[in-house]
Amino acid sequence: MxxxxxxxxxxxxxxxxxxxxxxxxxxxxxxxxxxYEKPSERRAREKAEAIRRARKAARKKAQREGLIPGPKKRVIARRAG
Known part of the structure; x- marks a missing residue:
């Protein structure tokens, strides 16, 4: 690097x-x-991470398809003046 x-x-x-x-x-x-991370702990962590990624991907896909509402848009207040 x-x-x-x-x-x-x-x-x-x-x-x-x-x-x-x-x-x-x-x-x-x-x-x-x-x-040190025990092999059983490593497998459990990696499995949990995979589940988290899969849920996130499914949620994004459902939002794109319009099945569930997307994230709320942030409204930026502008100063008048």
Missing amino acids: QVFVKDNNVDQALRVLKKKLQREGTFREMKMRRS
């Missing part, structure tokens, strides 16, 4: 690096590896 520093702006480069690491899942993996 590479991040280029432009105009000696290290803060910007650090933000970019953190965002890339977040997308890759590196932080999540480091957190998981801090302690």
Whole structure:
């Protein structure tokens, strides 16, 4: 992984690096590896994650097909003036 520093702006480069690491899942993996996870716990966690993903996909599909209402739209109040 590479991040280029432009105009000696290290803060910007650090933000970019953190965002890339977040997308890759590196932080999540480091957190998981801090302690040992039993194989049975790992299987249970992965199964729960798969169920969560499947439910989310089914919910999105139902929203697209109009079977259930979609998420509420946020109304941004503008100042008059």
